[in-house]
Amino acid sequence: MLITFEGLDYSGKSTQIKLLADRLRRERHEVLVLREPGGTPVGESIRAILLDTKSSGMTPVGEFLLFSASRAQLVEQVIKPELAAGKVVICDRFYDSSTAYQGFGRGIPLDAIRTVNALATDRLTPDLTFFIDIPLDEVERRIRERKEGKDRIESSGRAFYERVRAGYLHLASEEKRFRVLEGMKSIEEIQADVWKTVEALLKEHVRT
Numbered sequence: 001m002l003i004t005f006e007g008l009d010y011s012g013k014s015t016q017i018k019l020l021a022d023r024l025r026r027e028r029h030e031v032l033v034l035r036e037p038g039g040t041p042v043g044e045s046i047r048a049i050l051l052d053t054k055s056s057g058m059t060p061v062g063e064f065l066l067f068s069a070s071r072a073q074l075v076e077q078v079i080k081p082e083l084a085a086g087k088v089v090i091c092d093r094f095y096d097s098s099t100a101y102q103g104f105g106r107g108i109p110l111d112a113i114r115t116v117n118a119l120a121t122d123r124l125t126p127d128l129t130f131f132i133d134i135p136l137d138e139v140e141r142r143i144r145e146r147k148e149g150k151d152r153i154e155s156s157g158r159a160f161y162e163r164v165r166a167g168y169l170h171l172a173s174e175e176k177r178f179r180v181l182e183g184m185k186s187i188e189e190i191q192a193d194v195w196k197t198v199e200a201l202l203k204e205h206v207r208t
């Protein structure tokens, strides 16, 4: 089973993924947690390039194709074999991030995004995708709270992140596999929402 988490930076994805993975392991499921970009030797090299050139001269299309190249490696070398071995694979971001950030955010035509996403993933679709939704003011509050030097919101602009958020909400309204989580709730409340959905899906899998 493939479960993905999506959302703006600092929306709480890694917090919820850790809690879900712990819970699944307590219930004796084999779990693998992955993070995009990365997860394979080639993917890690690509991650280094993307982080390195973040503010210097990378075009949106160049960026999109690098994310996609990392994704293609991850799908073939890790995700497919692990799913075949019966594991629950949890991904911190997957191709919906490209649709939201490079498509809705940077303006790359959505049909091109869809075509490359399908190619990079060999049409592998998550069984379940959580979108943790928080307003931009909350992202900024969390950045200030953590006193982090680099402020992604400031460097890309609020309008960019508003488009990304709206893009995610659009995807969520179109695709059945999406669940929108109210990211302003407490960590425990969100965890309970996540678990309710995952537990129901696991039961369905056992029946079929």
Ligand code: ADP
Residues within 6 Å of the ligand: 007, 008, 009, 010, 011, 012, 013, 014, 015, 016, 142, 146, 183, 184, 185, 186, 187, 190
């Ligand atoms: P992401 O993986 O999406 O970047 P994190 O899980 O690292 O997000 O969370 C970003 C920050 O927000 C962390 O400091 C975390 O403790 C905090 N945080 C996560 N979930 C919540 C929540 N529901 N309410 C308040 N703060 C949260």
Ligand code: TYD
Residues within 6 Å of the ligand: 008, 009, 010, 013, 036, 037, 067, 093, 094, 095, 097, 098, 099, 101, 102, 152
């Ligand atoms: P990272 O630090 O891994 O993410 P997070 O803040 O969620 O912990 O950085 C990933 C960044 O790359 C994040 O800003 C989203 C962006 N991204 C894209 O623009 N497109 C993609 O396809 C992916 C996977 C990520």
